[in-house]
Amino acid sequence: MKQTAQLLFKNRRPGETVFLKEYERAGGYLGLKQALREMQPKQICELVKNSGLRGRGGAGFPTGLKWSFFPADKPAPKYLVCNCDEMEPGTYKDGELLQADPHQLVEGMIISAYALQADTGYIFIRYAYREQFANLQRAIAEATEAGYLGKDILGSGFSFELHVHGSAGRYILGEETALLNGLEGVRPNPRSKPPFPAVRGLFGRPTTVNNVETLSNIQHIVTGGAARFRDLALTVDGAGTKLYGLSGHLERTECFELPVGISLREIIDEYGGGVWRGRRFKSCLPGGASTPFLTSADLDVQLDYQTLEAVGSRFGTGGVTVFDDRTCMVAATLNLIRFFARESCGWCTPCRDGLPLVAWLLEKIEHGDGTRDDLQLLKSQYSNISGNSFCALAEGAMGPVDGLLRHFEQELVDHIEKGRCPFS
C-alpha cells in the first residue's frame, strides 16, 4: 500500500470538522487568491480542461468541456449549482468530504464561479446531511466574513453569493434538471434537454451543475497545475484522485481518497481489508447502485471511466459495494430495483410502470415462482427500458439488471428450476 497524495482528504481527521482558521493554516484559499490575482477566467477553464477532470457525480462528463458551453458573456444572473443530493445507494463520499472539510467546496465553488463568471451559487444538499448542511452554513458565513464571498472578493471586482438549499428526500433530485426544478420550488420532474442548463437553467438563466467532489478539486488544479493532476492517476487517460466509498461485505467499509485507476483488487484487499468473515468475493457494484455488477474475473480492472466501460460497467460515483459468495444476486438486484422504482419521479412510463413490473418479475423468481417465460420477459423488459426513459434514472436502474443477465443468468435459471432461492 503506497501513500496517495491527499488533496480532498488532506485535512480529514476522524470525528472532526475543519473550519476557516485551520483550513487557511493548511493552505486553504491560496488557490482562490492565486486564481483571482493571477488568472483570467478563461485561463482557469482552459486549465480545468487540460487537467482531464471528469464529473464526479456519476456521469463522468469532462468538466472543462461542460464549462466551455457556459455563456460567460451573457448578463447576470448566471448560476453555479453544486449537486450534493447524493442519494444513490453505496455513495457517501460527498457527505464524508463535507463532514470533514466544508471550506474545500466553498473555495472550489468561488474559483469555479469566477472561471464561469457566475454571480450566484447554490449548494443543493440532501435531507439526511444535517451536519454537512450546518458545516456549509458556517463555512459560508466564515468565508463571507473573511471577504472570500460577497461583493468584490479580495478586491478583484468579482462578486459571488452562495446559498445552501436543503432538500427533503428524493433521489431524482440528483438528476440535474430535476434538481433545478426542485430549487425553483416546482415539481421536481426532470426537464427535457435541449435546452441544456447552460442555455436555460435555474430560473431560465445560464446554469452549470457540478458535483461536490468535482468542484472541490478545482483549487487543487489551480495550485498544482493540470499536469500534476493528471499524473495523480494510474491510468494513461485518467486524471486525479477519487473518493472511493467502500461498502457491503468488506472488513472495512470506509471512504478513501485514492488514485483514479487503482485496481479493484487493491481497493478490496488493501483498503477494504478483504471480503468479510473470510469469505470469497462474488461480485460488486463498482460505482454506485446504477453500475452493472462485476465478477471475480474483473478483480484486476483499474477503476477509471474507460477501463470499467471496457468490462461492461461504469465508474459512476466511485462507491464500491462488494458482495460475498453467499449473496443471492437475484435478491440483490431486486433490492436495487425496488429502490429505483420507489424513487421514480412518475413522469415517464418505462420508469414509473416498467420498473415495478421488473421488480414484480424478480420477486416472483426470487420466491421460486418464476418460469422460463418470466426470464424471457425480464430480458425484454431490460432491453425495452434501457435507453428509452425520459431521464437517466430508469437507465441507471437497468445497470444491475444488465449485470445480472450477463453474469448471473445461471443463478436466475437455478431459482426457476429449483422453485426456490438457492441461497436461503
Place this chain on the structure above:
Amino acid sequence: MAELLTAEQIDQFRAHIAHIEHPRELIIDLLRAVQDKHGWVPDEGVELVAGLLGLTPLEVEEIATFYYKIYRRPVGRYPIHICDSICCWSRGGEALAEHLQKSLDIAPGETSADGLFTLLPTCCLGVCGRAPAMMIGRESYGPLNNEDVDRVLAELRQEAQA
C-alpha cells in the same frame, strides 16, 4: 393543535420573501420549518405556507407530496427511518428492520402505541460505510445490531419521559 410556526419565524420568512426574487424557492424551507416545529405538516401547515408564498394550497401540496421526508400525516415523536437500500441490506438491514418491528410492535408505516415511534423504511441514508443504519429525526445511527437499537430506543423513551 400545536403552533405551526412562531410569530417570529413568520416575520422572518415574510421579510425574506419580500426581499428575494423567486419566493417559491423557499417552499421546502417553509415546509421543513413547519415540520420541525410541529412534527409533521398538517393541512393547515400547507395553507400557511401557501399564504406566505402567495400560492394556492394545491400548488404547495404538489410539492409537499413529492418529498418523502415531508410528512403529510402524523408521525410519532421520533420517526425512525430504517435504511433498506443495498449496503444496509447486505449487512443485515432486513433483520434489523424486523427487530425494530417486533420491539415496537408495529408494521412499517405505523406508529407505536405510545405515540413515540413511527417506522419508515427509507432509501440510502448516505452512511453506507456504517451499515446497517437508521436515522431518527435527523440523527443517523450505524452500524447497528439489535442491542444497539434497543439501547437507542430505551434512551429515547427515557428522554420522552423527562
Place this chain on the structure above:
Amino acid sequence: MPTLTIDNQQVTVPDGNTVFEAAEQLGIVVPHFCYHHALGAVGACRMCAVTVVEGSMPGMKMSCMTPAEEGMVVETGTAQAEGFREHVGEWLMTNHPHDCPVCDEGGECQLQEMTIASGHGLRNYRGNKRTYQNQDLGPYVAQEMNRCIQCYRCVRTYQDYCGGRDFGAMGSRQRVFFGRFRDGMLESDFSGNIVDVCPTGVLTDKTFRFKTRLWDLEQAPSICPHCSLGCATVPGGRYRELQRVVSGVNLQTNGHFICDRGRFGSGYVNHPARPRHARAGGSRVSVTDAVDSLLRRISETVSQHGPEAVAMVGSGRASLEANLLLRQWAAELNCPPPVFELHPRRARAIRQTVGTLSDHLASLRQVRKSDLVVVFGADPLAEAPMLALALRQVVRAGGRVVVLDPRPVELPCEFEHHPLTQEKILCLLAGNCEKELFNRLLQDLMAARRPVLVGGGDLLGGVGLQLLGHLTESCDNDDRYCLVHPLLPQANSFGAGLLEGPEQTDLLERLESGRVRALICLESDPCSEHPEAGRMQLAISRLDYLAVFDYLPTHATKRADLLLPTTTPVEGDGVFINNEGRMQAFARVLQPGVPLAVTGQGNHPPREFVPATPGCHPRPAWQLLQQVLGDERTLHGLRQAAAEHESRLEGLSDLQPGGEGLRVMPSSQAPVEESTVEIWSQDGDLRLLPVQVRYGSDHASCLSDKLTPRMTGPQLIVHPQEAEKRQLKAGETVLLKTAQGTFRFPLACDERVVRGRVIVPCLPGTPLEILVPGGLSLPCEIEGEAP
C-alpha cells in the same frame, strides 16, 4: 423547411416541427398519449417511438421530441419501435382496472384505441394493482383515478393552458394523483376541458354520466351560442335531451377548448318552459294555421294602416338565414326594414365592426399569437370567456396584456389593469385625457410585432369602436396591421348587423305613438333587450298584434298574440357570423321534442301514447319564414342566393359545419356617428354601470340549471372608499336609487373597481333585468337601508 421521408413518403414541414408532426401531416398516426396539439410534446408517455434510419441521431427515438431534419429517413413500423410501443401499452395497462363495461369513456377512449394500436394484447403482470380514493371535484367533473395512465394532460390543460390553480399533480412514482387539495368544485372557468383531454375515463362529465353510450349519442358539429366568439362545439344528445357539449376543433377560433359557460350552459334546450306549441289568440293551433293567421293579420294591418304600421325585429340570436328571410319579408311588404339590434348603442357598435373595422379584424387565433393586446372596456371572462384564455396564451408566450376597464377584471394570467370609467376610456381614445397613458400605449403598440386591440362593444359603443379603428390605423405600419378584436353582444350579432339598413333609433317612439300596430319579433325580446325596458314593456302592451318566433320563454312569447316556436341552434341548421366576421355553419344535432326525462319524469316507456313526438312542433325559424313567404328553396339555395345578392357573403354556400368557417369580405362603409351625447361630462359623480357577468347574463345560460352552482346572486360592487364615504359596509343590504326604480341589494367592495361607479350585474329573470348592459353609465345613488 426540412424535407424528410417517413415510411417511404416524402414530406416538407415548417422549421421546428417534430417527426411526430411531420408524420401527422402525412396522415400517419403514431400512437401517443401525452402529446396533444394544443399542449405540445413533453415526452412523458414514450408511446410515440419510431426508428430514425438516417439522421443526425439514428436509432429509436420518441417522435414527439425529435426535430424533423433535412434528409431524415424515418420508419414507424420497425420491429424495434413496434415492440417498444407494445411494452409501453403493457406498462400503462398494469394498473388499469379494465372496467370498460361500466366506464363512461367507452366509445371515445383513447386508451382503448392506443392500446390496440400499440399491439399490446396479453397481460403478463399478475400482481396487485394500485388503487386510489377519488375526490369530489364538484358538479361538473367526475373522477375515477384508478383508470389513470399519468399522461399529465389534465394538469397541462388545467394549469398551463387554462391557468387554473386548484387542480394539479400530487405524489410521485406509480402513485401520482391528479386532483385538488380538498374535495370541492373546480374553480377554473375552463374546468370542463380536462374531460375532453383526458384520454381515458378518469375525468368524465358528471352532468352527462351514465346517460348515454357514445355510439347512441346523436352528435353534430355546432357553434356555441353563448357569446360572440363563435367557438366550435360538438353537442350531443339522446332521447330528445341535449345531454352534453364538448369542444370542437377550430384552430382559427377556439382551438381545442371551450369555456364552462359554453359546455354547461345548454340547459335552455331542454327547459320545460320552452315554447313548444304554436299559439294564436291564446289557444294552441297547428303551425300551418298559425302561419295562415299571421299572414292574414299582417295583410289586414297593412291594408288598414299602411305598411308603416308593421315593424319587424330580427336578432343576433337568430341565424343568418332567418334574418335574411325576415328582411326579405319586410321588403315584400314594403314596410320598414327590420331592426336587427334593439339596443341602439349596441347596434352602433355592431355597425362599426361590420363596417369600418372589417378590414382590421383579428381572429381569436391572431389574438393568441399576439405579443401585445390592449383591452379597452371589456371583461373577457364575462363577455367572451375564451378570449381570456387567448390572452393567457399571449402572456405564456412572453407577450403582454393591458386592460383598461372600470370593473374588477380578472384574467387567468398576469396583466396590467388600469381602472378607468367608461367615459374616461372613450375620452382617452379620443385623445382628450389620460394622455400619458395613451401615449405610452401608443408607443408600445407601434413597437409591437403583432399588436391587437380588444374593444368591448358594450362599454365603447359605436364611437368607441370608431376611435379604436383610428387607433389601429395609426399603429399600422408597412409590415403589419394592428388588428382589432371587438366583442359583440350575441353569437350572430355580426351577421344580423350585416343586414341592417339605415339606422333606426325610433322604434320605441313609433310603438308609443301608435304608428306601429303590429310587431314581429324573430328570436328577440324587446322587453329585456331594449335599454328602456320599462317603457318598451308598456309600449308593447298597447300593440294590436304581437307575433313572436322564438325558442326561449321570454316576455315577448308570454304576451304574443301569435307564437311560432322555433328550434334552438342544436335542433336546426344555420349560419352564425362571429365577432371577427367569420361565417360558420352549424348542423342539426337533435330533432326537437320534449326530453323523455321531462315527459316521462324519467319513466320509460311513456304512460300516454300519442302519434307524434311530444313537443316536436318547433321548426327552424328560417323554415317558418319560408312558409310565410312561400319560399321553397333549399338551405343551400337560400345561401347561394344570399351570396349572389350580397358580395360580402361570398363563399357562404360552400360552408360546411365543422370547418374553419370563412371570413366575410371587408367593407368600408361610411362611419356612423353616435348621437352627440356629451359623454365625458358624465364623469365625476356616482353612476351605475350594468354589465354582463360570467354566468347567467345571456338569455340562454340563465336558463341552464347546470350552471346554478357557478352563478352569483345580484349585488352591487363599488370601490371600498365609495362605501366608506357613505358609511356603508361590504355585505350589508343597501338601496340603489335610479331613474328605473329603487332596488335593494347586498353591497360588495373591491379595490379594483374604479372610483365613482357602481357595478351591477345584468341578470335576466331577476328584478335587475331592466338594467340592460350596453349603455352609458346612469345616474344613481346608494344609501343604507332606513332603520
